[in-house]
Amino acid sequence: MSVEATGPAEATAVDSTPAPAGGGFVHRLLMAIGPILAALVLAGAILLAVGVDPLTYYGTVLQRGLLSPLGIQQTLTRMAPLLFVAAGLIVAFRAGMWNLGGDGQFLLGAVTAAASAPLLVEVLPGWMALPIAFVLATAVAMIWSLVPALLRAYQGVNEIITTLMMTFLGTSLANVLVKLVFLDPATTVPQTRTLPVEDRLPRLFDTTITSGLIFGLVAIIAVHLMMTRTAFGLKLRIVGANPRAAIHAGLGVPKLTVAVFALSAGLVGLGGAVDIVGVQGNVRADWNPAYGMAVIPAVFLARMNGFAAIGFVFLLSVLSIGGESAARRVGVPNTFTLVLVAIVLVMLALAEYFDHRHNQSRKA
């Protein structure tokens, strides 16, 4: 210790990681690919056990989710809401707050947009109407997050419990709103008025891909830059990494907590609005895609890094679009994609655990 150079420039060479650079890269690659392969094999074993040829299933998923022109367009379209949800979760998780109420926030945002957009486009030009619908959806989701936010900020109530409970209330409230308040009188199915296709978000070029994808990418990259490059993001990360250090440094932790919940829920709610205004056009009373839960593993796999999250959200979209097709063709329920993602997550955690153990024993 005493002989180390003190200047940062000279001292950089004395890094404590013993592995050489090349070995480090191979090692990292192995750590990323290995668990995924193991998960595919394990999931394959489950498929075999229920009498489905795993290769057929994987082939169908890949074909329908990634390789066919229509499939890839659907995949990219599906990414739009997922990216918003991921962005919202990254804000919260990096600040150490476990917003598990994404589904409620998403649906309330969606219903708000579905209720307001068809009315707004009748009185305002589209370029003005849709942003107003987005703002309304965001605001409603933000307000919805106030209950867990205030409870956590000022009473220290665990937000995992409150957000989960609020999500049940939120989905029910969305359902009630559709059935009782925003019901489209012209149809027999309980659903909101449908936004005419020409008033929805434009599609990209000559494809069926929604331009919501662009907004989603912008949102998640903006969130990533905010968290890594700005003072506000750093404050949130301090709160997340060491709340006591945040208090010691004089950060207003309660206010930051409320801000985190508002941002997180707002982004998730905006995701709901983008999905409605871009793709669905209306909300059926029984509609709940449960993106809020599905995206959580993807965000974890990406270690809450925005750019990595784009990749994992893409993967999740491929699996879910492909899985929906495979459900029809191979007869595996499309929730199996969630099983697959979960197995990947468990495998990655195991790999990390053993890698850590290995490092420890090598040091000793």
Next chain:
Amino acid sequence: MTRPSQSSTTEPHDIVVLEGVTKRFPGVVANDSVDLRIRSGEVHVLLGENGAGKSTLIGMLSGLQQPDEGRILVDGRPTPITSPRHALSLGIGTVFQHMMLVPTLTVAENLLLGGPWWQRPRIGQLEARVAEITKSLNITVRLHAKVSELSLGEQQQVEILRAMVRNSRLLILDESTSMLTPQGIEELGALMRRLVEQGLAIVFITHKLKEAAAFGDRISVLKLGRKVGEITPPRLKFLGEKAAITEIVEMMFGKQTDDPEAERHAGSFAKPDAAPLLQVRDLSVAPMADSPGLSSVSFDIRPGEILGIAGIDGNGQKQLAEALSGQLATTGGSVELDGRSIDAMDVGQRRAAGLRYLTDDRLGEGTVGTFPVSINFFLKQVGEEPFWRRGFEQRGEIDSRAGELVREYDVRTPSLKTPVGRLSGGNIQKVLLARELADGARVVIFNKPTYGLDLANTLASRQRIRDTAARGLAILLISTDLEELLSMCDRIAVIANGRLVGDVQNEDDVRTTVGRMMVGVAA
């Protein structure tokens, strides 16, 4: 488990012997080559302040930790104690400081916990055994009462009973009196006496001198991980309680000739006629479950002056520091910095006004361990120019200033990007020193600034504090290390139970005065 607990009591013998036991933690030597004999039929008192290494020693005896050097002999044979279960099977039972009973279960159920899971709990057998033990100890235990209905003293008896049911030959009582009423303490003392009369060995940990002298047969004093003295049973009898306490105070706080840290308070930078830079009047904080709060604390510090706060850990030191820095809400009193009231200011405004708080909890609240060294320099300035402009991080500015601080404060780090948690305790402390002392500091609160540091870093930190005083800053130095206060301070005040009980000039004979005030013996 085959040995009966009441082994022949005729001849006292060594049950457990520690030989040169050393235990290190990152940046700290918790136990430094400690020798200890624990004999049957004796209450062996372990005395020492917090951080003296008592808990680590117990941890090793009860199998929670293993020594790095030295060995432990059980019945004369070197025996590594590998787990708490192993310790129990060797007959070593521990009653920890905090109750380890399940409050919703009955006493009997608690006593039966830990039995083999495939067997029905053997209540009948237990009742017979308990009756035998309680009779010989002359205590009554309500086996079918819920633990939550018992007083703390009764719960403690249950804990002791649990150790006895498991045939313990050596009973370790870790600060067992800290939560008891005076009467409960007396009862515990009498119970210990009866236990050792049956041939048990007891290790009794405390930091209250009176209890040590009243209940102990043999007293060992630990200080900063080293055993600094022992009073044998004959000598203890010979001395009597008063003289024994004097001797213990001398051991705990006395100057050691071979101590390289001990140096005289050399010269003062205080300007006696200058107006006080920090004025604290009647500062009060409400007591909480785990802290005494503050009652009416008042003092002044002049420019260049170092005021020491001495006292046993947990007497309100942290509350004092946090109340001054703005982290903790006060219930009364006022604080003025250079004649300006700062009562209405929050943490950030107080920092901007020049009040700096160097916390003792370096990793817990001082730094964010996973963040790079460079960011940790500016944790308290997030968003300020020139390191952030319009809210955006200016990496160049941050890195160049961090580089300067690393050089100026001699932080030994592999790079600016290294997570601060990977540095040694001494270097983390340098990061904190740099953060608090740089740019506009006027009053600095140091809370245990050398706690857990090695000698080189301790001396460097002390020099840094002296230099700070020489620059004309007012310094509040909170420390549990009396030696440190004697070598640094102009004045020393003693805190006990959230109250300042004395404020004396640091002169020749102050050592014993302060030492006695610290342990609650009137000066």
